[in-house]
Amino acid sequence: MLNWVDTLIQGILLGGLYALFALGQSLILGVMRLTNVAHGDFVILGAFAGFALIGGVPGTGITGLGLNPVITMLILLPLAAGFGYALQRGVLNGTLGADPMPSLVVTFGLSIIIQNLLLEIFSADPRSINALGVETQSLPLGNDLHVGILPLIVFLLALAATIFMEWLFRRTDLGRAFRATADDIDAARLMGLNHRHIYALATAIAFVLIAFAGMLQGLRTVIQPADGPGLLLYAFEAVIIGGLGSFWGTFAGGILLGVSQSVGFRLDPGWGILIGHVVFLVMLMIRPSGLFPKTR
Amino acid sequence: MLLRTTQLTAYYGDFQALFGIDFELAAGEIVAIIGANGAGKSTFLKTVTGLLKAPATAVQFDGASLGGRAPGDIVSAGIAMVPEGRRLFPSLSVEENLRMGAYSKRPGEWNLETVYQLFPMLREKRGAPSTSLSGGQQQMVAIGRALMSNPKLLLCDEISLGLAPIVVRDIYDALAKVTAKGLSAVIVEQDVGLAQKASSRLYCFQEGRVSLSGRSNELSREQISHAYFGV
Numbered sequence: 001m002l003n004w005v006d007t008l009i010q011g012i013l014l015g016g017l018y019a020l021f022a023l024g025q026s027l028i029l030g031v032m033r034l035t036n037v038a039h040g041d042f043v044i045l046g047a048f049a050g051f052a053l054i055g056g057v058p059g060t061g062i063t064g065l066g067l068n069p070v071i072t073m074l075i076l077l078p079l080a081a082g083f084g085y086a087l088q089r090g091v092l093n094g095t096l097g098a099d100p101m102p103s104l105v106v107t108f109g110l111s112i113i114i115q116n117l118l119l120e121i122f123s124a125d126p127r128s129i130n131a132l133g134v135e136t137q138s139l140p141l142g143n144d145l146h147v148g149i150l151p152l153i154v155f156l157l158a159l160a161a162t163i164f165m166e167w168l169f170r171r172t173d174l175g176r177a178f179r180a181t182a183d184d185i186d187a188a189r190l191m192g193l194n195h196r197h198i199y200a201l202a203t204a205i206a207f208v209l210i211a212f213a214g215m216l217q218g219l220r221t222v223i224q225p226a227d228g229p230g231l232l233l234y235a236f237e238a239v240i241i242g243g244l245g246s247f248w249g250t251f252a253g254g255i256l257l258g259v260s261q262s263v264g265f266r267l268d269p270g271w272g273i274l275i276g277h278v279v280f281l282v283m284l285m286i287r288p289s290g291l292f293p294k295t296r
Numbered sequence: 297m298l299l300r301t302t303q304l305t306a307y308y309g310d311f312q313a314l315f316g317i318d319f320e321l322a323a324g325e326i327v328a329i330i331g332a333n334g335a336g337k338s339t340f341l342k343t344v345t346g347l348l349k350a351p352a353t354a355v356q357f358d359g360a361s362l363g364g365r366a367p368g369d370i371v372s373a374g375i376a377m378v379p380e381g382r383r384l385f386p387s388l389s390v391e392e393n394l395r396m397g398a399y400s401k402r403p404g405e406w407n408l409e410t411v412y413q414l415f416p417m418l419r420e421k422r423g424a425p426s427t428s429l430s431g432g433q434q435q436m437v438a439i440g441r442a443l444m445s446n447p448k449l450l451l452c453d454e455i456s457l458g459l460a461p462i463v464v465r466d467i468y469d470a471l472a473k474v475t476a477k478g479l480s481a482v483i484v485e486q487d488v489g490l491a492q493k494a495s496s497r498l499y500c501f502q503e504g505r506v507s508l509s510g511r512s513n514e515l516s517r518e519q520i521s522h523a524y525f526g527v
Contacts, residue, residue, distance in 0.1 A: 176392055180385045180396050183387050187384075189367040190367055190377050191400065191441075192372060192399045192400030193399055294387065
């Protein structure tokens with residue numbers, strides 16, 4: 001019995017991480033209907049950027065700042081926001097329109113570029129960001145159960161990020177502008193809104209979430225240049241299960257995915273990822289619009 | 297002249313929709329545009345608001361050239377549109393829709409409080425999803441939303457469309473209250489009688505050209521039907 005409680009808890013904590021991967025994607029997909037095939041690769045890019053900020057680039061003369069992960073995060077996030085704004089304004093804005101193909105093709109190209117750039121600079125060796133011992137610490141729950149400190153921190157951060165995004169969307173002027181733009185871009189422009197700037201702001205925020213998720217991934221496990229597409233899949237599944245336009249939905253989708261995988265792993269080590277995908281397919285069949293769809 | 301277009305042309309890709317429209321409106325006037333479907337009335341409004349590109353010198357508003365400028369600049373200059381079909385934001389409540397209208401932050405007498413005084417019905421429904429309202433109420437939200445930007449010129453694109461006659465009367469009464477304070481308006485209407493009654497001057501469009509213009513109370517039924525259908 002206790003084994004299953006443990007499985008459930010591990011699944012929920014894992015789901016928090018998946019939710020964090022998915023929040024950035026949910027934002028971009030929700031506001032501008034842009035499918036970013038390179039989403040997972042940007043998460044890994046964020047992870048490697050965090051790695052390089054601390055330890056420098058191995059094999060070159062570039063040294064890092066050697067600061068602890070929290071300070072590094074505070075440096076990385078504004079850089080990520082600026083990068084996201086520039087990327088949207090300079091590249092992705094040009095791909096938006098009625099036809100989904102240009103954004104798919106361009107972000108697919110970005111995915112290939114990022115993976116190979118990372119491979120070239122960092123080689124295929126698995127890297128990890130030093131979590132200063134936190135990665136092995138745990139918190140006892142009762143007599144026989146333990147929860148890892150790092151997974152718990154990741155889960156709580158994912159929860160905080162979700163609450164923040166919901167607040168941003170429902171209660172602020174900017175969030176209202178995002179929702180209006182997602183509903184009807186021409187009507188929004190008639191209100192005086194500069195859609196190029198609004199989209200770029202959305203991507204800037206999304207990239208803060210992406211860099212955040214990337215650093216946490218680098219802290220909790222190893223990262224390799226080719227890891228991106230796998231993360232994209234989890235992010236996408238969490239967003240679709242949860243429903244477009246709802247961050248709580250994305251969070252719930254991530255949790256469901258994490259629990260499904262965890263249960264699957266408990267049944268058989270070869271089934272973990274598969275069970276996650278099967279649950280996704282079942283959700284698509286019984287409730288294609290997602291658990292809590294908000295936008296039409 | 298508050299608004300003047302000179303030989304205004306407009307294209308949807310390679311398709312030409314307007315062939316040299318000359319239009320003028322003085323401050324404080326209400327001018328109607330009538331015409332059959334496809335005559336270019338909505339296209340004309342889209343070009344004035346910047347959703348379609350106009351040649352640089354073809355549109356003059358309040359002394360400035362608006363041709364080619366972005367819709368955001370045009371709203372800031374003082375033109376607001378009540379779009380055809382209302383085009384409210386479905387994900388936003390009534391009040392949020394109205395707040396979106398104030399995005400350009402132009403100063404003036406129109407704010408949430410004054411809009412609710414004009415349309416008291418909306419105050420009760422302020423938190424409701426905008427699309428849950430009746431057609432007439434949605435039209436009030438659309439007009440209120442345009443007013444929130446404190447425009448000098450209001451462009452009304454077929455505000456009577458799909459509404460019962462009694463509701464249309466209420467809408468036009470509200471419009472009369474609004475324009476009595478000095479706001480200028482262009483009203484595009486399918487209902488010719490309504491257009492004549494509500495305006496001081498009238499243009500008739502036919503296949504992208506002005507086929508008739510004159511004072512609304514001086515034009516006869518035959519003149520209008522000749523110009524409307526082009527026969």
